[in-house]
Amino acid sequence: MQSVAIVVIIIIAALAVGGWYMMQAPAPTGAKKMALVMPGSITDHGWDQEPYEGLMRAKADFGLEVSYTEEVMVTGTPADYDRIIRDYVSKGFGFVICHDFLCKDSVTAVAKDNPSVWFAYDGARFDPAIPNLIPYIPWGHEPSYMAGVFAAMMSKTGVVGTYDGLPIHIEVACVEAFEMGAKSVNPNIQVLKNYIGVWHDPKKGHDLTVSMVDAGADIVYGVGDGINIGGIQGAKEKGIWFIGGTGDQRPVEPGTVIVSVTWGLNPIIYTLAKLYSEGRLSGTAYEFTMHTYIDGKQVGPEFLEWTDANAGKVPQSVKDAVAKTRADIMSGALVVPLITKAPGT
Amino acid sequence: MVDWADFAIVVVGAGIGIAAPLLIAALGEAFAERSGMMNLSIEGTMSLGAALAFMVGSLTSNPWLGLLAGMLGGLVIGLMNVYLAQSAHLNQVVTGMSLYIFAYGLSVYIFRAITGHVSTFGLEVPRFAPIEIPALLQIPVLGPTILNQNVLIYISIVLVIVLEVVMFKTTFGLKMRAVGENPGAADNVGINVYTVRYLCMMWGGAMAGLAGGYISLAELGLFFEGMTAGRGWIAIAIVIFGAWSPVRILAGALIFGIIDSMALHVMVVAPQIPFQLLLTLPYVLSIGILVIAMKRAALPAALFKVYRREERQLG
Amino acid sequence: MALAVRLNEYFRVTFSVAISVLIGFGLSSIFIIAIGSNPLAAYVALLDGAFGSAQSVSETFIKAIPLIFTGLAAAIAFKSNVNNIGGEGQMYMGAIATAVVALSIPVLPSLAFLPLLLGISFLAGAFWAGIPAFLKIRFGADEILTTLLMNWIPFYIVSYIVTGPFQEADRIRPQTDFIPDAARLPAFIAGYRIHWGLVLAIIVCVLAYVFLWKTSLGFEFRATGANLEAARSMGIRVNRRMIEAMVLSGGIAALAGFCEVAGTVGTLKLGSSNILGYGYAGILVALITNLHPIGVVLSGLFFGILIVGSESMQRGADVPIAMVYIIEAIMVLTIITSQLLLRKLGLTWSTGQTSQ
Numbered sequence A: 001m002q003s004v005a006i007v008v009i010i011i012i013a014a015l016a017v018g019g020w021y022m023m024q025a026p027a028p029t030g031a032k033k034m035a036l037v038m039p040g041s042i043t044d045h046g047w048d049q050e051p052y053e054g055l056m057r058a059k060a061d062f063g064l065e066v067s068y069t070e071e072v073m074v075t076g077t078p079a080d081y082d083r084i085i086r087d088y089v090s091k092g093f094g095f096v097i098c099h100d101f102l103c104k105d106s107v108t109a110v111a112k113d114n115p116s117v118w119f120a121y122d123g124a125r126f127d128p129a130i131p132n133l134i135p136y137i138p139w140g141h142e143p144s145y146m147a148g149v150f151a152a153m154m155s156k157t158g159v160v161g162t163y164d165g166l167p168i169h170i171e172v173a174c175v176e177a178f179e180m181g182a183k184s185v186n187p188n189i190q191v192l193k194n195y196i197g198v199w200h201d202p203k204k205g206h207d208l209t210v211s212m213v214d215a216g217a218d219i220v221y222g223v224g225d226g227i228n229i230g231g232i233q234g235a236k237e238k239g240i241w242f243i244g245g246t247g248d249q250r251p252v253e254p255g256t257v258i259v260s261v262t263w264g265l266n267p268i269i270y271t272l273a274k275l276y277s278e279g280r281l282s283g284t285a286y287e288f289t290m291h292t293y294i295d296g297k298q299v300g301p302e303f304l305e306w307t308d309a310n311a312g313k314v315p316q317s318v319k320d321a322v323a324k325t326r327a328d329i330m331s332g333a334l335v336v337p338l339i340t341k342a343p344g345t
Numbered sequence B: 001m002v003d004w005a006d007f008a009i010v011v012v013g014a015g016i017g018i019a020a021p022l023l024i025a026a027l028g029e030a031f032a033e034r035s036g037m038m039n040l041s042i043e044g045t046m047s048l049g050a051a052l053a054f055m056v057g058s059l060t061s062n063p064w065l066g067l068l069a070g071m072l073g074g075l076v077i078g079l080m081n082v083y084l085a086q087s088a089h090l091n092q093v094v095t096g097m098s099l100y101i102f103a104y105g106l107s108v109y110i111f112r113a114i115t116g117h118v119s120t121f122g123l124e125v126p127r128f129a130p131i132e133i134p135a136l137l138q139i140p141v142l143g144p145t146i147l148n149q150n151v152l153i154y155i156s157i158v159l160v161i162v163l164e165v166v167m168f169k170t171t172f173g174l175k176m177r178a179v180g181e182n183p184g185a186a187d188n189v190g191i192n193v194y195t196v197r198y199l200c201m202m203w204g205g206a207m208a209g210l211a212g213g214y215i216s217l218a219e220l221g222l223f224f225e226g227m228t229a230g231r232g233w234i235a236i237a238i239v240i241f242g243a244w245s246p247v248r249i250l251a252g253a254l255i256f257g258i259i260d261s262m263a264l265h266v267m268v269v270a271p272q273i274p275f276q277l278l279l280t281l282p283y284v285l286s287i288g289i290l291v292i293a294m295k296r297a298a299l300p301a302a303l304f305k306v307y308r309r310e311e312r313q314l315g
Numbered sequence C: 001m002a003l004a005v006r007l008n009e010y011f012r013v014t015f016s017v018a019i020s021v022l023i024g025f026g027l028s029s030i031f032i033i034a035i036g037s038n039p040l041a042a043y044v045a046l047l048d049g050a051f052g053s054a055q056s057v058s059e060t061f062i063k064a065i066p067l068i069f070t071g072l073a074a075a076i077a078f079k080s081n082v083n084n085i086g087g088e089g090q091m092y093m094g095a096i097a098t099a100v101v102a103l104s105i106p107v108l109p110s111l112a113f114l115p116l117l118l119g120i121s122f123l124a125g126a127f128w129a130g131i132p133a134f135l136k137i138r139f140g141a142d143e144i145l146t147t148l149l150m151n152w153i154p155f156y157i158v159s160y161i162v163t164g165p166f167q168e169a170d171r172i173r174p175q176t177d178f179i180p181d182a183a184r185l186p187a188f189i190a191g192y193r194i195h196w197g198l199v200l201a202i203i204v205c206v207l208a209y210v211f212l213w214k215t216s217l218g219f220e221f222r223a224t225g226a227n228l229e230a231a232r233s234m235g236i237r238v239n240r241r242m243i244e245a246m247v248l249s250g251g252i253a254a255l256a257g258f259c260e261v262a263g264t265v266g267t268l269k270l271g272s273s274n275i276l277g278y279g280y281a282g283i284l285v286a287l288i289t290n291l292h293p294i295g296v297v298l299s300g301l302f303f304g305i306l307i308v309g310s311e312s313m314q315r316g317a318d319v320p321i322a323m324v325y326i327i328e329a330i331m332v333l334t335i336i337t338s339q340l341l342l343r344k345l346g347l348t349w350s351t352g353q354t355s356q
Helices: A002-023 A049-062 A080-090 A101-113 A141-154 A169-185 A202-214 A226-238 A265-277 A316-331 B004-034 B042-060 B063-087 B092-115 B134-138 B151-169 B171-181 B183-188 B193-220 B231-241 B246-269 B275-293 C002-034 C039-051 C054-079 C087-104 C110-139 C143-150 C152-163 C197-214 C216-226 C228-233 C238-265 C278-287 C293-317 C322-344
Strands: A033-037 A065-069 A095-098 A118-122 A133-138 A159-164 A190-195 A219-223 A241-244 A257-262 A286-288 A302-304
Touching: A002 C002, A033 A049, A033 A080, A033 A265, A049 A065, A049 A265, A065 A080, A065 C293, A080 A095, A080 A101, A080 C054, A080 C293, A095 A101, A095 A265, A101 A118, A101 A133, A133 A265, A141 A159, A141 A169, A141 A219, A141 A241, A141 A257, A141 A302, A141 A316, A159 A169, A159 A202, A169 A190, A169 A219, A190 A202, A190 B246, A202 A219, A202 A226, A202 B004, A202 B193, A202 B246, A219 A226, A226 A241, A226 B193, B004 B042, B004 B151, B004 B171, B004 B193, B004 B231, B004 B246, B042 B063, B042 B092, B042 B193, B042 B231, B063 B092, B063 B193, B092 C278, B092 C322, B151 B171, B151 B246, B171 B183, B171 B193, B183 B193, B193 B231, B231 B246, B231 B275, B231 C143, B246 B275, B275 C110, B275 C143, B275 C152, C002 C039, C002 C322, C039 C054, C039 C293, C054 C087, C054 C197, C054 C216, C054 C238, C054 C278, C054 C293, C087 C110, C087 C152, C087 C238, C087 C278, C110 C143, C110 C238, C143 C152, C197 C216, C197 C238, C197 C293, C216 C228, C216 C238, C228 C238, C238 C278, C278 C293, C293 C322
Parallel strands: A033 A065, A033 A095, A095 A118, A118 A133, A133 A286, A159 A190, A159 A219, A219 A241, A241 A257
Antiparallel strands: A257 A302
């Protein structure tokens, strides 16, 4: 027993020395380091996958050194954001993005402690602004309104549906705008609106979509990621159209997802990375809508229209209506109300 | 707008779909628990089964091979569990929960390793579509909903009957129940406790893997991290709910599935009801039904206890 | 002389734990290598994440606090023959109670506020555990089933509260307002997040130890857990003891929620119950230390190190998140295997019974 103990102690000592050696900070490469912290999985086809893909594109295009941390809300709780963000700061990262509404207090605290590091987090502007903290929000109400117009015109049963996870602001904005868009076409249309409490359970999305079809809906707009994936399958089974949300979900089932609303998280993160790599970040608070332009390019939520393969299935009257709605929104003739609280709360 | 009879039929039809994977996993777990082993790794095993079934199913374009892969993966986890808990005499709760975490991690690991961090888009997998028997479909009302299910559900029903017979009418079933009640006494009359428990746990694991395969191949045709969404734990609850007998487990799974389905359907037609309330309904009602309708369920007496051959009382 | 024997025993125990940790690392390395990462870099990242700086150490302890509470809750329950796997839900009820009460009543001075919130959150958890306990005794409803099913409900209650009546004033995020400063557990060391909840956890564990081993009621709890029939024949009212153990367990689990809200975070946020949820992890924490209250402190710390460290591997060594699960599972299994070995050699880690 004693000799084994000695061997073990030697092994541990060797590992400790080796470890200390490895822990010495590597020589700075001069590359700018950017990090992305996400609550969910990068395979979720939505809230986390889109920014992740934007980050990877930025890495390729701008030569940034990047790192990401995912599933913070799956393996831990919002209390972990503080530790994770500080970890990145201590590792010399110059720009840390925390892609979750729940991390406001954590990011704010760390940003105040580290004025020379850039931070961005998903949330609304606040006063007084912190110079090195960039809040950003994707408001999807305008493309959702267009989706409502599209749905109302495509529906033959006069019943359309929409669902989301929880009634918090960006979700409510999309759901309510969808209803308004639908009613602008047909004031008597019935809009089924439901919240199912989670964003990542495909089966629930599937079952809810099927329930909506059972209740008469023939086109459903899902505002979520995991629940959309299941919802798309449900729509496919029942033979109805599905309108994607959060990101471009048309490639998921090209024959079912005829149009998609995207919040543009991919280009948003990509653009922030670009600004960082060029040293042009400022403490602006971004509220991304269809009217947001950075460097002359529109960045943010979009209504992605039917692909060429599906173009034949969309009547010309619908195409015209969508085009007119888009033109009115962009010109300012139509201002889509931004509703952030679910009615009745 | 809503015809109540139609509504009920639709709810039940969807409820059967919800119940299916719960039933399959519970049928496996019932045997494991009857032999005295609590298998807490079901949730992770289901996820592993889902991942393996999807991968193999899409690579071979054969859903049956996919299911088989899922079952094998589950069987291995069950084997690990019974080895650690029975042969190595470790605490069943620890082994079960550790393997739950391990199997779940493995499912994510495998999924990402094969798809390279992307997704299952572009991976075609043949699915278990509902079987449409024209004659049955003609039956008004029942046809298009309840009798329009996929082949695995029909197989599961048959399985329930078969397993009920096995559990209560065969020698093996008798041996298994004896081992679960008093392994020492069973050992004394010559029953090989280890063999029985190994078989039961491997079966339990395989069924959990099959349930996972059902979820990825029959329910949705995709793999998504966390898609099991706690259903493995519900299966454990259903086993107890069904007092460890297959027919009653079927009833339990159906009750749970139908209530869940009802919550989702009611949600659509009555959005003024707080949705959180409806979502807790399956859990609350299941507890209520358990309490009111079930007699004091007798756990297999040896459940949770570590069985050591050398400690048994002889004679 | 007795001291020397004791020290020798502790040395052997520590030594065997060290060996099993090494073996655990070794087994996990297989998976790390298979995806092309460097295991040595991974473990360095793990240790760095858990201990690399004063900040890290503070965070590791913070992670340990709820684990110690839920671990103690599980230990007390299992030791008394009650299978309480509802720690997750009971913890949430404690968090809910803390936030709701702190935001609803007029602000009191800390000395009054904190004990009040502590007491109310304890009662919330005790109540939540009391329901399954009552159902078991009155209707024979198996507590594994009831506590498990009841774990889902608080998640929806939280969901309702943080998007409805108690949502923050801005009505933006799914979280409540920050609770008043007087209701916050003060920090230990200025500049770090570690707070007095850690001391509270240790104190409660010591109290639990004293209760279980130095009081007659505690003896009855342990007797009920060791051998139900023998205890009954000794005249112990086992049914009552089991209810009491369950209720006590629930209350202690709720304190995990209290510390998270009043100490670490300051609000109640939407945070889904997840795989590595503190309630479920607490069961493992208790079991790898053989349900010993003092052992739970060390075990909770160990889990804190493991979780914080392995999560840091994503940043320090490009190791994917799936490894967190795999490493945790392997570590737990190798550690309890080492315990088994110890027991065969005649050494035990706890002074009490071994787990069932």
